[in-house]
Amino acid sequence: MAPASSPPRAFALSDKVKDEVHKQDVWTVFSPASGYVPEDSINLGQGFMNWAPPEYIQEAAKKSIEAIETNHYSIPKGRIRLRQAISKHYCEWISISFGLSSPSFKRTINPDTEIVVTSGANEGIYAFELAFLRDGDEVILFEPFFDQYICNTTFNGGVPVYVPLHPPAHSKHTSVKASEWKIDFDEVRAAITPKTKAIFVNTPHNPIGKVFDTEELLKIGKIAEEFNLIILADEVYDALVFNKEHIRIAALGNLWERTITIGSAGKSFSATGWRVGWAIGPQHLVQPTLAATTRIVFCTNSPLQEAVAVGLEKAPEHKFFEQQTAEYLERRKVFTAALDKVGLPYTMPDGSYFVLVDNSSIQIPDDFVIPDIVNQGRPRDWIVSWFIVQTAGVVCIPPSDFYSPKHIPIGEQFSRFAFCKDIDTIRAAGERLLALKPYIKK
Structure with missing residues (x-):
């Protein structure tokens, strides 16, 4: 009989990856597949499309x-x-x-x-x-x-x-x-x-x-x-x-x-x-x-x-790129019109498929429960983006993860939405975002 083997020792990690192994970044938390976000949320977070290639x-x-x-x-x-x-x-x-x-x-x-x-x-x-x-x-x-x-x-x-x-x-x-x-x-x-x-x-x-x-x-x-x-x-x-x-x-x-x-x-x-x-x-x-x-x-x-x-x-x-641009312009128009209706200011993009929405006017109720995975000394945009998905059922991304610690105060006043979804999905997201209106204070 072979001798019982002992459990493997803890192997030292490379300095280059050890901080990444257990990192709870935006992609880990803000995804309907993560187990943290409601499964029926509309995902305007990560920038992937909900249609096939041509x-x-x-x-x-x-x-x-x-x-x-x-x-x-x-x-x-x-x-x-x-x-x-x-x-x-x-x-x-x-x-x-x-x-x-x-x-x-x-x-x-x-x-x-x-x-x-x-x-x-x-x-x-x-x-x-x-x-x-x-x-x-x-x-x-x-x-x-x-x-x-x-x-x-x-x-x-x-x-x-x-x-x-x-x-x-x-x-x-x-x-x-x-x-x-x-x-x-x-x-x-x-x-x-x-x-x-x-x-x-x-x-x-x-x-x-x-x-x-x-x-x-x-x-x-x-x-x-x-x-x-x-x-x-x-x-x-x-x-x-x-x-x-x-x-x-x-x-x-x-x-x-x-x-x-x-x-x-x-x-x-x-x-x-x-x-x-x-x-x-x-x-x-x-x-x-x-x-x-x-x-x-x-x-x-x-x-x-x-x-x-x-x-x-x-x-x-196929006039593919011309048609695609026209379709994205329509998506941008529909989504920004929804933001106007909600009453949230934003940066109008000239390219890509993202909109940075200023979240400064959103006031979160004192009794709103913030889980530990979000409330671990995170910047304000993490808290607000979590509030948006829990209140309106629309996933967005806190952009402070795209800043160095010194400049986080610039990024934490925004939330990033991706409009690379079909028109019906964008319209549905716009309707859901109206749930934020009672929490917007000018």
Whole structure:
């Protein structure tokens, strides 16, 4: 008989992940699947759609799965058909249809040396940081930030350095435009040290919905050139821009040479679970990113790469992006009209599918019960967002998780709602939010 084995000892965790293991973040708590939020809640929290990708892309996916060759490994840089489709899409659809005012960008993007397909945009960002960050290198992040930026940076030895976007002072009392949120460029310069390696620019911005204009991007680019910084342009919402011109920082002046641009099929085609993204840039930035992604995932989902290629190739004949933008404009209109009816001010987004709602006027009753999982020294927006879901049955996200501790006071006056749901769901959510009216004090 084999001797009884003793229970395994407690194994020490990596310093990079030990704080993440038991972390109760917004995604853990504010989800109908979490067990904390009522199951019948309308989920306007996490940014995923409640419809399938367009039918012509679904058909392409089915055909690809039925083939033999497309069910096996692809080369790490991505399937050639997709890389060619990305090159054509970026050079023609964006630059020409949206009228980039940058003659210097009338160039081709080499699908063999200037594009790498990644397992979602997030893996592309991680691979970029693995490729270029050395221990102690600093990365400038504008707040609020996509929360994955932090671990992507720290897991690769980097140090996040935060610069906030400032809302207009009157945002507590009236609705404002996303363009009114501003960067203080003196704060950007003050954040730079000899260890600064890169600066991240997210446009259209999650969660503000700000679409950076040419002047702002040129100022960021000038700083990057002065201090020899790499620019990571997170442009995953580039297909969701409303009555604005989406400007690519890589297309301005000589900034192509120091910029890597991240894109996402999931955001563009309502297929967030497909995990197909890409990184575009000059060879000296893309090839190290490819070397890193080869060791992280080796290659990205092969059959769905083919389907995304078809999605990009046939988008013009289906007028897909034009129709999608019109549909999102209608969703934005319906949701913001509901907020007006409730009496809550908000930031009107120019891009993406998020609305930041100012929660300052919501007064929570003294007898409202707040569970420990929420009331653990959390910022105010956690409490208010919990009150909203319990009172109105609509899930939203507290954006203080997208801020460094120093700048949480900016974020905690807001709650983030995602309007990437069908019109009927958005209307139903608007009706439910009327339950908040008795608790709004001007």
